[in-house]
Amino acid sequence: MWHGELVAIHIAEKGRAPMQPLEQATLIAGVGIEGDRYATGRGHYSDFPDIREITLIEEETLIALARDHETSLSTDEHRRNLTTRGVPLNHLVGRRFRVGETMLEGGRLNTPCRYLDLVTGKSVNDLLIHRSGLNARIVEGGVIRPGDRISPA
Structure with missing residues (x-):
């Protein structure tokens, strides 16, 4: 059984606004x-x-971009809310999992788009095919923090 960790949390108050760490x-x-x-x-x-x-x-996706494509994409650039470590996101579609005290349910894999290229000024769209993350719903709310454990529900 896998267990991972929440590395970073980011939000933006509106589209195209810079991501803010929390x-x-x-x-x-x-x-x-x-x-x-x-x-x-x-x-x-x-x-x-x-x-x-x-x-x-x-986080492993960001490491692979730098290693394999010499393209850096920091945690405040990728436009996703949560950066994880050791979590098999592609396998969580339709599955529930815990982030700290909360419970999420994987909805669908996130599809990379040219919008990310526009906002970052980097050509990462094609590099993120099948590795662009996961869209999820919040089943049980609560407070989360970097360092929280992520595990199957």
Whole structure:
């Protein structure tokens, strides 16, 4: 059985706004992260129906970009809310898992798009195919912090 860790938390108050790091975040079931663009309906993709209460990406993806493609993408650039370590995100579609005291359910794999290239000024879209993270819903809310354990529910 796997166990991982929450590396970083980021939110943006609206689409294209810079991602802001948080030392802790309040997750609201059925809504999103308190203060985040998708919880308030101010995200770039808010008008498109989807499971997007919270988004996650693997730190291992960022390491592979740097190692294999000499392209850096920092935790405040990738536009996902949570950066994880040791978590098999691609295998969590339709599955519940815990992040600290909260429970999430994987919705769908995140599809990379040219919007990320536009916002970052880097050509990462094609490099993130099948590694762009996970969109999830918040089943049980609560407070999370970097360093929290991530595990199957």
